[in-house]
Amino acid sequence: MSWHRASRPVITDHWLRSIQALVLVVLVVNIVNAHAPGLQKNPSKKYNGAGTTYNLRNIIIGRCYHYMSLHPGVGDKNCSGIWQELVDAVQRKDPCKITEEDYKHLALMAVQTIPCDKTLLWSRTNDLVHRYTKATENFITLEDTFLGFVFNGLMWCGKTFRPGMNFKCCPAWNECDHNSILSFWKMASAAFARASCGSVNVMLNGSADGDIARKESILRTVEIPTMDPTRVSEVNVWVIDDIQGEDKNSCNSKSLLELQHYIEEHKLKYSCIDNYRPVQALQCAENPNHAACNRCNYQ
Numbered sequence: 001m002s003w004h005r006a007s008r009p010v011i012t013d014h015w016l017r018s019i020q021a022l023v024l025v026v027l028v029v030n031i032v033n034a035h036a037p038g039l040q041k042n043p044s045k046k047y048n049g050a051g052t053t054y055n056l057r058n059i060i061i062g063r064c065y066h067y068m069s070l071h072p073g074v075g076d077k078n079c080s081g082i083w084q085e086l087v088d089a090v091q092r093k094d095p096c097k098i099t100e101e102d103y104k105h106l107a108l109m110a111v112q113t114i115p116c117d118k119t120l121l122w123s124r125t126n127d128l129v130h131r132y133t134k135a136t137e138n139f140i141t142l143e144d145t146f147l148g149f150v151f152n153g154l155m156w157c158g159k160t161f162r163p164g165m166n167f168k169c170c171p172a173w174n175e176c177d178h179n180s181i182l183s184f185w186k187m188a189s190a191a192f193a194r195a196s197c198g199s200v201n202v203m204l205n206g207s208a209d210g211d212i213a214r215k216e217s218i219l220r221t222v223e224i225p226t227m228d229p230t231r232v233s234e235v236n237v238w239v240i241d242d243i244q245g246e247d248k249n250s251c252n253s254k255s256l257l258e259l260q261h262y263i264e265e266h267k268l269k270y271s272c273i274d275n276y277r278p279v280q281a282l283q284c285a286e287n288p289n290h291a292a293c294n295r296c297n298y299q
């Protein structure tokens, strides 16, 4: 009994002091957080894009070895080194403040020579262009290059104040100007355009609304300005209409003339073909009964 009496007030006092201390700590943390959001201990800011792809490391290293086995000519790539350079490019950095420069070491480890006359650039024809290169193997798109193949369809970003990747969410493609994904693809597209030579083809969508090559497209902002006019003999645009779709743009429409001007401004030679026949033949293989695929109609 006397033990209870003696100890109870001591315990209560101790608790009270603990609670006071706790309240003080909570208050201070809240005040610090409110006034310096950059110092927040919980850095998981919400972004609109998906989080880092699960098993990213294994996918990248696996695809890297796979690419080397499919294309021995690419040479000996340091696959785990490439993974490490990706991590170094983005971790402990704001995912909206990643520049092409941050991927410089990764780019160096991934250099590749592109054979002349094989480059096929594209905008707004993602599905068709890859069905086409699969069918012919005559052309190389960004997604057939080492960097494009290894990183295609993957998502990643770091955490601003902590090491490692953010698996919860990452900035979406257009969420901020210098996000980890957009800057990576600008870097990879620039490397591809810079390495291209001879005749370069560009597949555009004649059925799409608005400008045929949007001002903010990678084609206009990165690829055309990066091509070397002393090595690229011409830029040949293919305007492909959907077989079932409208013909909204063709070689002589305003949007194409404007693109021609832009290409020529960069000292590159321009040419244009409507519904390039080998591509239309592929569209017809998939829609054999369409009127445009009648042998007398398609020219």
Ligand SMILES: *[C@@H]1O[C@H](CO)[C@@H](O)[C@H](O)[C@H]1NC(C)=O
Binding pocket: 078, 080, 081, 082, 084, 085
């Ligand atoms: C691969 O890259 C890593 C990281 O950059 C480096 O430490 C390692 O020495 C490289 N390995 C080879 C075989 O070059």
Ligand SMILES: *[C@@H]1O[C@H](CO)[C@@H](O)[C@H](O)[C@H]1NC(C)=O
Binding pocket: 124, 125, 126, 127, 128, 129, 205, 206, 207, 208, 209, 242
């Ligand atoms: C062209 O754009 C239209 C409209 O956005 C789209 O439905 C179509 O799939 C695109 N065509 C190709 C070949 O990607």
